[in-house]
Amino acid sequence: MARPPLVLGTWGKIKRAQRGGSWIAYARFRDYDGVTRQVERGGHTGAAAERALLAALRDRARLPNEDLTPETRLNRVIDDWDKHLDDRDLSDGSRVTYRRQLRHVRKAMGSLQLREVTVQAVDRFLTALQASSGPETARITRVVLSGVCQRAVRKGAMATNPVRDADTIPRKKPVVETLDVEAVGIVRSQLRAWDAGRDARGRARVTDLADPVDMIVGTGIRTGELFAVRWEDLELDLDVPLVHVTGTAVHKPKVGLVRQPYPKTEESNRSLRLPQFVVEMLLRRRVESTSEYVFDSTAGTLRSPNNFRTQWRTFRAASGYEDWVVPKTFRKAVATLVATVAGDDVAGDQLGHVKGSTVTRKNYIKRLHLGPDVREILEQFATDPALTQRIEK
Structure with missing residues (x-):
């Protein structure tokens, strides 16, 4: 043989x-x-x-052009992973987030040799990070560190990926807080009064909060998608007016605020039917507009979602709302109302979530935990025994 x-x-x-x-x-x-x-x-x-x-x-x-060994510092693999991050099919926002978390890894583990990056070392790092920066930061950093270590495994410098055997970071079940229809109506009225009012110095406000919130309430659109809407993305003269969601406003490192020509996910690239109150608002703005963007900045350019949120916080503080009331809360209100009337899947489609995912149900829809209707059964407890005995006699 x-x-x-x-x-x-x-x-x-x-x-x-x-x-x-x-x-x-x-x-x-x-x-x-x-x-x-x-x-x-x-x-x-x-x-x-x-x-x-x-x-x-x-x-x-060793593979050609590879010289990673168990004695190589983790920082070198981090550099390699970071260099190839731009080649991956990720949104700009995800790349920014991953690179931000890399700083935690570099600071705590970058000087370790690969043979020293053990399960125990990973556990210690993530436990400390969770305590100092919170579970969400620790979860994302765990993903990043796993990607770095997996690259070392593929290069033959690590036998296994220690992050895979490290403790997972528990995720608390999110509590969805949102506004009902009546509360949304109150906020909308307050926003119109706020936009028409004056600031502490007596100057007319230029915040423009009411119309953007109306657009969110009428569509469930994301804040970044909202400010990326151009007049060419609207078809207001159709029997059923539409907005075509084709991009999002994002901040790119070393570039600044840009209109990304695609939204967050493939499902987010969608066309939404517009309710009448939104159509009327858009027709009014179209007459007044000189910008390509529907909800432009005071300079007529692409408006920053971050600036919008800053202006929102000023309104919220002056109006006495709790911190959880944010622009995204109106998106949750849309999801809750649509899901109640038409079902979770319809709500997910409206919001642009991936079909079949649990994101809409877990993070956007506020459930009314209504028990079964057993009133007639429980009514038996209200019977007066003494009265029953007198009737029987």
Whole structure:
């Protein structure tokens, strides 16, 4: 029976031989082209020759252009992972988030050698990070660190990915807080009065909060998508007026605020039917507008979602609302109302969530935990025993 071939990148038994006054050590090595070749090295003694051969075999076993070893610092793998991050199919927001979390990894573990990045080391790091920065930051950082370690595994510098065996970070069940129809109506009225009012110095406000909130309430659109809507994305003269969601406003590192020509997910690229109160608001704005953007900045350019949220917080503080009332709360109000009337799937489609995901149900819909209607059954407890006995007599 023929001898089975060596595994790629491995060698067979090392042998020694004496040649004249020196020694050689040699072994068969199977290269990555599938060809098995003899490799040999010399030395003054057999042991020295074997040590030289082992070093040569280890070098040869590394993939071309790779020199990561268990002694390599984690920072080097982080640099490599970061360099290839732009090649991945990720949104700009995700890249920014991942690179932000890389700073935590560099600071706490970057100087460790790869062989020192153990399950225990990962657990210690993530536990400390969760205590200092919260579970959400720790969860995202865990994903990033796992990607870094997996790259080292693929390069042959780590045998396994220690993050996979580290403790997971528990996720608390989110409590959905939102506004009902009546409360939304009150806020909308307050916003119109706020926009028409004056600030503490007596100057007319230029906040423009009411119309954008009406757009969110009438569509469930994301804040970034809202400010990316251009007049060319609207079809207001149709029997059923539409808004085509085709982009989102994002902040790019070293670039600034830009209109990204695609929204958050594939499902987010959608066309939404517009209710009449939104159509009337948009027709009014179209007459007054000189910008390509429907909800533009005071300079007529793309409006920053961050600036919008800052203006919202000023209104919220002056109006006495709790901190959980944010622009996204109106999106949750849309999800809750639509789900109550038409079902969770319809609500998810309206919001642009991935079909079949639990995001809408878990994070956007406020449930009314209404028990069964057993009033007639429980009414039996209201019977007066004394009265019953008198009737029986």
